Structure formats: C-alpha cells, structure tokens
Amino acid sequence: MSDRKIIVLTAPSGAGKTTIARRVMAEIPELSFSVSATTREARPDETHGEDYFFLSDEAFRSYVDQGEVLEYEEVYPGQFYGTLRSEVASKAEDGGVLLDIDVRGAHSVKDAFGDDARVLFVAPPSMEELRRRLRKRGTESDRALRERLERAEMEMDEADRFDAVVVNDDLDRAVEETLQEIRQFLSS
Numbered sequence: 001m002s003d004r005k006i007i008v009l010t011a012p013s014g015a016g017k018t019t020i021a022r023r024v025m026a027e028i029p030e031l032s033f034s035v036s037a038t039t040r041e042a043r044p045d046e047t048h049g050e051d052y053f054f055l056s057d058e059a060f061r062s063y064v065d066q067g068e069v070l071e072y073e074e075v076y077p078g079q080f081y082g083t084l085r086s087e088v089a090s091k092a093e094d095g096g097v098l099l100d101i102d103v104r105g106a107h108s109v110k111d112a113f114g115d116d117a118r119v120l121f122v123a124p125p126s127m128e129e130l131r132r133r134l135r136k137r138g139t140e141s142d143r144a145l146r147e148r149l150e151r152a153e154m155e156m157d158e159a160d161r162f163d164a165v166v167v168n169d170d171l172d173r174a175v176e177e178t179l180q181e182i183r184q185f186l187s188s
Helices: 017-027 057-065 085-091 103-116 127-137 142-156 171-187
Strands: 006-010 032-034 069-076 079-084 097-101 117-123 164-167
Touching (some): 017 171, 069 085, 079 085, 079 097, 079 103, 097 103, 103 117, 164 171
16 A cells, blocks of 8 residues: 555636645645646746746657656647656655646546545536636637637536546635545545
C-alpha cells in the first residue's frame, strides 16, 4: 500500500476549480500544490512558477520527449498544458499534492495512480452560468470563448467518470464539499 496522496480538481474552464483549489490550500496547509506547465502566454496577473510554469513550445516538447511530463494535452491550438513529474513526485509523499488540471489530464493521472489519486470534478450549475462566468472574466476573444464552451460541453459528459462531482452553484458550499472529500481521502 502506498502513502502517496494525489488529489485532482478538474472542471471545464470557468467552473471555479482554481478558486476552490486556492481556498482548499488555505484550509489544508499540509497539502502541496502542483504547478502546471503551459505554452500559453502569461496573463498580466500571473507569475511564472506560481500560477504556471510558462514554457516555450520547444522547452515543453523537450520535457515531453524526456518523459518528464506526467500528462499533457494541446488544450487549444498551439497551447499545451501538462503536469511535470517532478512536481507530483516530490510533493505526493509529504501530506499530499493537489493538482488543478483539465479533464483529459485528470483521466491520465487517475489511470497512472489508481487509488492513490482522488479526482473531483467541479461542475458549473449550468452551461448558461458557465458562459456568463467566462464572459465576465474578460480574458477570451469571442472565438476563444466559443472554443472553451464547446470543449466544456464535452467535458461535462465526463463528470460521472470521476470519484466525485461538486457542483459550484454556491462557492462556500462547493469549497466545504471539496474539503470534506479531500479530508476523508487524506485520512484513509
């Protein structure tokens, strides 16, 4: 039996998984956060090494070729996202590691780690609410917004394939449900 504890939050873009992840990290200090790598440009409020490891396409592909990426995907054309093995390996043994990743990546982590990983799907209350949240964020072009919403519909179909679903219709309640799931997993 392994002592690894890997918690994955996954969701369509705009469902609130990153907000929930931040609140979880504040409530469970023994968890470490796995910072994902991406080839997309950093947004003005993002910091390399904290929000993401912002890598060139060449550097990202080099990590993949060397087997240093646990899971990755070209989420949008020309934009790769992935989880560095070093981020998970070094943090999973010390009280657990939390990953905030896309749906396909979450499947890959679950396949790789089985019962050592607990995958929670954060669902928006509706597609209309998800559309509203993404528009309010104001970080996407109309085309990118359409792509995110199309992808979100496909991702919503995957929700029941994960360990639990948390509907983010009320942030405080969603955080509390997520904390309960994680604490139960950490104590098992």
